[in-house]
Amino acid sequence: xxxxxxRLRQSTPLRLTFILMAVFLVSILLSFAVAFVxxxxxxxxxxxxxxAQQFASLxxxxxxxxxxxxxxxxxxxxxPVMQIVRYVPDAGPDITNLPGFVVAPDFxxxxxxxxxxxxAATSYLATTTRVGAGRLTLAxxxxxxxxxxEVFWTVFILSPLITLIxxxxxxxxxxxxxxxxxxxxxxxxxxxxxxxxxxxxxxxDHRPDDLTQIGLAVNRMAASQEATLASLQQVSADIxxxxxxxIQRVSVLLERLDNQGPLLDTQRDTVAAARMETEQIVRTxxxxxxxxxxxxxxxxxxxxxxxxxxIAATLTEVYEATAEDTGHVLTFSSSGPAxxxxxKNLLGQVVANLIENSLRHSAxxxxxxxxxxGTPGSATLIVRDTGxxxxxxxxxxxLRRLYRLxxxxxxxxxxxxxxxxxxIVDLHGATLTLGDNNPGLLVEVTFPRADQPDK
Amino acid sequence: xxxxxxxxxxxxxxxxxxxxxxxxxxVDLLTNGSEGLIQxxxxxxxxLVIDRMLPGLxxxxxxxxxxxAKNRTPLLLLTALGGVEDRIEGLNAGxxxxxxxPFAFGxxxxxxxxxxxxxxxxxxxxxxxxxDLEIDLLTRRVSRAGRTIDLLPREFALLExxxxxxxxxxxxxxxxxxxxxxxxxxxxxxxxxxxxRLRAKVDKPFDRELIVTVRGAGYRIDTE
Numbered sequence: 001x002x003x004x005x006x007r008l009r010q011s012t013p014l015r016l017t018f019i020l021m022a023v024f025l026v027s028i029l030l031s032f033a034v035a036f037v038x039x040x041x042x043x044x045x046x047x048x049x050x051x052a053q054q055f056a057s058l059x060x061x062x063x064x065x066x067x068x069x070x071x072x073x074x075x076x077x078x079x080p081v082m083q084i085v086r087y088v089p090d091a092g093p094d095i096t097n098l099p100g101f102v103v104a105p106d107f108x109x110x111x112x113x114x115x116x117x118x119x120a121a122t123s124y125l126a127t128t129t130r131v132g133a134g135r136l137t138l139a140x141x142x143x144x145x146x147x148x149x150e151v152f153w154t155v156f157i158l159s160p161l162i163t164l165i166x167x168x169x170x171x172x173x174x175x176x177x178x179x180x181x182x183x184x185x186x187x188x189x190x191x192x193x194x195x196x197x198x199x200x201x202x203x204x205d206h207r208p209d210d211l212t213q214i215g216l217a218v219n220r221m222a223a224s225q226e227a228t229l230a231s232l233q234q235v236s237a238d239i240x241x242x243x244x245x246x247i248q249r250v251s252v253l254l255e256r257l258d259n260q261g262p263l264l265d266t267q268r269d270t271v272a273a274a275r276m277e278t279e280q281i282v283r284t285x286x287x288x289x290x291x292x293x294x295x296x297x298x299x300x301x302x303x304x305x306x307x308x309x310x311i312a313a314t315l316t317e318v319y320e321a322t323a324e325d326t327g328h329v330l331t332f333s334s335s336g337p338a339x340x341x342x343x344k345n346l347l348g349q350v351v352a353n354l355i356e357n358s359l360r361h362s363a364x365x366x367x368x369x370x371x372x373x374g375t376p377g378s379a380t381l382i383v384r385d386t387g388x389x390x391x392x393x394x395x396x397x398x399l400r401r402l403y404r405l406x407x408x409x410x411x412x413x414x415x416x417x418x419x420x421x422x423x424i425v426d427l428h429g430a431t432l433t434l435g436d437n438n439p440g441l442l443v444e445v446t447f448p449r450a451d452q453p454d455k
Numbered sequence: 456x457x458x459x460x461x462x463x464x465x466x467x468x469x470x471x472x473x474x475x476x477x478x479x480x481x482v483d484l485l486t487n488g489s490e491g492l493i494q495x496x497x498x499x500x501x502x503l504v505i506d507r508m509l510p511g512l513x514x515x516x517x518x519x520x521x522x523x524a525k526n527r528t529p530l531l532l533l534t535a536l537g538g539v540e541d542r543i544e545g546l547n548a549g550x551x552x553x554x555x556x557p558f559a560f561g562x563x564x565x566x567x568x569x570x571x572x573x574x575x576x577x578x579x580x581x582x583x584x585x586x587d588l589e590i591d592l593l594t595r596r597v598s599r600a601g602r603t604i605d606l607l608p609r610e611f612a613l614l615e616x617x618x619x620x621x622x623x624x625x626x627x628x629x630x631x632x633x634x635x636x637x638x639x640x641x642x643x644x645x646x647x648x649x650x651x652r653l654r655a656k657v658d659k660p661f662d663r664e665l666i667v668t669v670r671g672a673g674y675r676i677d678t679e
Contacts, residue, residue, distance in 0.1 A: 241508045244535035245464045248557035252470040255560060255671070282557055283642065286537050293538040302543060317609060318635055321648040345539050345638045352641050359643065417642075 012178070017171025024167070025160050036152050040145050044109075047125045047140045054138055058131050067132040071095050081121055082141045089134035101137070110139060122146045181211045185218060192218075195297015195427075197226040229296060240289055247285075251278050287416040291401065294346070294423040303341045303428075308379050308447065309334040309372040311344060315351040316370045319359070327364030330355070338374035340447045346424045353417040354383040354443055362387025362440065379447045386440040395434040421445075456501035456571045457481045461491035461517070462533065463509050467556075471504065474560045475567070488512030492520055500528050501571050504563070507534035507545065515548045522549030529570035533558075542638065561672025565624040583618040585676055588657065588665055590618060599661055609634065610653050617666065617676045626673035650674055 061067045068089065075085040075097040086096040110124045123146070126139035184201055191199035200222060201215035257263075258271050293299070316332035323330035351370065358368045362385045371382040390398055390405065397403050399422040404415040425432040425445055435442040458475055462468035463486045472484040483498075485491045488509035495503055495517070503521075507514035514532055521528070530552075532545045537555035545553045552566050581593050587600045595611055597604040606614065612634050617625060627646040631637040650666065658664045667675050 240535040244556045245467065249464070249466040251557045251559070252466055256470075278557070286555070289536070290538055293540065299538070299540050302540060314635055314637070318631075318637065318641070318645050318649075319643070321652050322643055322645050325648055343539060348637060349639050352637075352639070356641065356643055 014171050014175035017167060021167050024163060028160060032152055032156050039148055043144050044125060051127050051138055051140060055129055064132050084139040086137040087134055185215055188218060192222050195300050197222055197229055247278060247282060287420055291420050291423045294427050299343055299427060302343050305339050306342050306344045308338040308340050308381060311347050312351050312370050312372050312381060315348055319355045323359060326359060328359055329367045332370045334372040335374050338372050338379035340379050340449060342428050350421050350424050353421050357417050358383060358385035378449050381445040384437045384440060384442045389436060389439060389441045390434055458502045459495055459500045460484045460504045461509060462506045478564060488517055492517045495521060502567050503528050503530045505530060505532055507532055518548040518550050531566060531570060559671050562626045565626045565629060565672055568623050585618060585621055585665060590614060604656050606656060613649060613653055621676045622678045624669045624672045624675045
């Protein structure tokens with residue numbers, strides 16, 4: 001579930017949905033604000049006009065008594081919630097429908113809370129002008145604006161909510177559909193990378209879109225790779241057969257020559273040298289073929305749980321006597337069984353090649369240590385020696401086929417041992433690092449553990 | 456033994472056939488897969504030696520067809536392909552052994568001898584004796600001429616393997632497979648070192664050499 005939501009968070013369509021929703025919300029907010037301001041200004045404008053008209057009609061009355069009477073009448077009928085009237089004559093008592101109301105500035109907005117009335121409106125637009133022999137203040141409630149604000153708030157809150165639910169839902173749906181299809185492509189690519197070139201992205205019943213295009217492209221690529229590999233495998237099988245048959249003949253002929261005796265000692269030596277060369281050709285050829293086959297990935301099908309520590313222990317034992325003869329000290333240690341998914345013989349070859357590499361390149365008296373360390377998540381094979389090591393700049397090169405260090409040109413070996421190790425390590429999804437043993441070479445191969453699900 | 460060799464390369468085929476005949480075997484040589492299959496089905500052989508790549512019908516198919524027809528004749532597959540999966544594919548097809556080209560004749564001959572079902576040793580299986588050398592499989596005690604010899608576990612296994620197959624050549628690769636369960640060819644001569652260690656304990660202190668080196672092939676413990 002956690003994994004699922006993590007994947008979803010990384011999903012591009014869903015992220016786009018969220019971004020779009022945010023952009024949408026901000027633009028709604030802005031347009032609403034603008035609309036509100038425009039509307040409010042026009043409401044205020046019409047209130048201002050109404051006020052002006054009222055004043056205009058009162059200013060037309062010349063007689064002070066008539067004026068006072070009109071104002072008194074207006075004050076009596078007007079509801080102070082809607083309209084406040086206050087007339088302060090130069091002589092005589094104030095006329096008002098809201099006692100205690102303060103005189104406002106010219107066309108000012110008065111906050112309703114500042115007015116001493118139980119049910120005053122939220123705000124008023126008020127103005128004071130001299131009318132007849134006194135000052136008249138009229139204030140009109142801006143209740144339309146309050147209503148407007150309320151409506152705007154409601155719409156502003158409701159519409160994003162609807163947007164949020166609908167857009168979020170659709171976004172989630174698209175994201176999940178896309179995720180399933182992306183997942184299918186990802187799985188196919190992983191399977192292809194692991195060497196199973198028969199994997200294909202399942203055909204989708206969706207309308208042809210970009211994902212379908214990618215799926216089709218992946219399938220086309222896999223099909224062409226599969227075809228290439230099939231022909232390559234056929235070619236290498238053919239080459240192997242066509243080359244090994246004449247090599248076999250040569251070794252047959254040499255063996256025959258050897259048995260034809262009596263040969264001179266020099267002739268015998270030449271035959272022996274020719275046989276050794278033939279053997280070397282076979283080894284190099286065999287290693288190249290093996291690397292190509294391992295890189296083909298077919299051996300992946302033969303994986304089973306194997307104990308890396310047991311394999312390393314056996315190989316160390318096999319080489320112990322040889323190491324002793326060449327003056328090396330070969331030791332093995334482990335943290336107990338280390339079960340990994342793998343192919344026993346290939347893993348054995350990794351250990352063998354690493355030990356042989358150390359034996360070949362380190363001087364008498366050097367120590368070679370083979371170690372297997374198991375942790376819950378991984379198993380690590382370490383082969384270290386106290387020989388000359390490999391210069392840091394050369395560490396990438398030595399894994400290349402047929403590459404040999406300048407100083408090793410004269411030593412036996414074909415420059416394929418570490419390439420084969422690298423190919424096998426790769427097949428097992430393990431990582432190979434060449435480091436410094438201060439002094440000497442430190443090779444570390446870390447394998448993913450069997451009890452660990454594949455990523 | 457009566458042996459059928461199916462190999463399309465004439466030089467290699469004759470070499471195998473001639474070599475086996477010199478060893479006293481009765482050999483038939485064919486160069487075509489389908490002819491070979493028919494011949495192997497109609498005549499009774501002790502061992503079949505079949506090349507993996509053949510005109511007509513390839514060696515794997517010959518092996519599969521024979522096994523499908525309940526033919527249990529021991530079968531050695533010769534092949535140019537030496538990968539792990541090739542070997543397993545060959546063994547799965549029904550081959551009893553698998554030999555990668557090019558091979559030395561000694562290797563082939565030793566493997567054919569191992570395949571040909573010889574009567575099992577009849578003596579009590581707990582003690583093996585050759586001349587004055589005696590090994591007890593239960594107590595894992597080794598003695599020669601009455602003197603106890605201390606062997607490491609793997610040296611004991613090596614000696615036991617040679618003693619059980621006395622009189623038959625065991626090649627280096629056969630020993631690697633049987634004693635260490637290693638199915639690839641190390642570049643270093645690891646087996647020689649182990650055999651020479653064993654010799655230093657079993658043969659050197661005594662006047663007669665029991666573990667014999669067979670030139671171009673491997674090792675053998677001679678019967679009497």
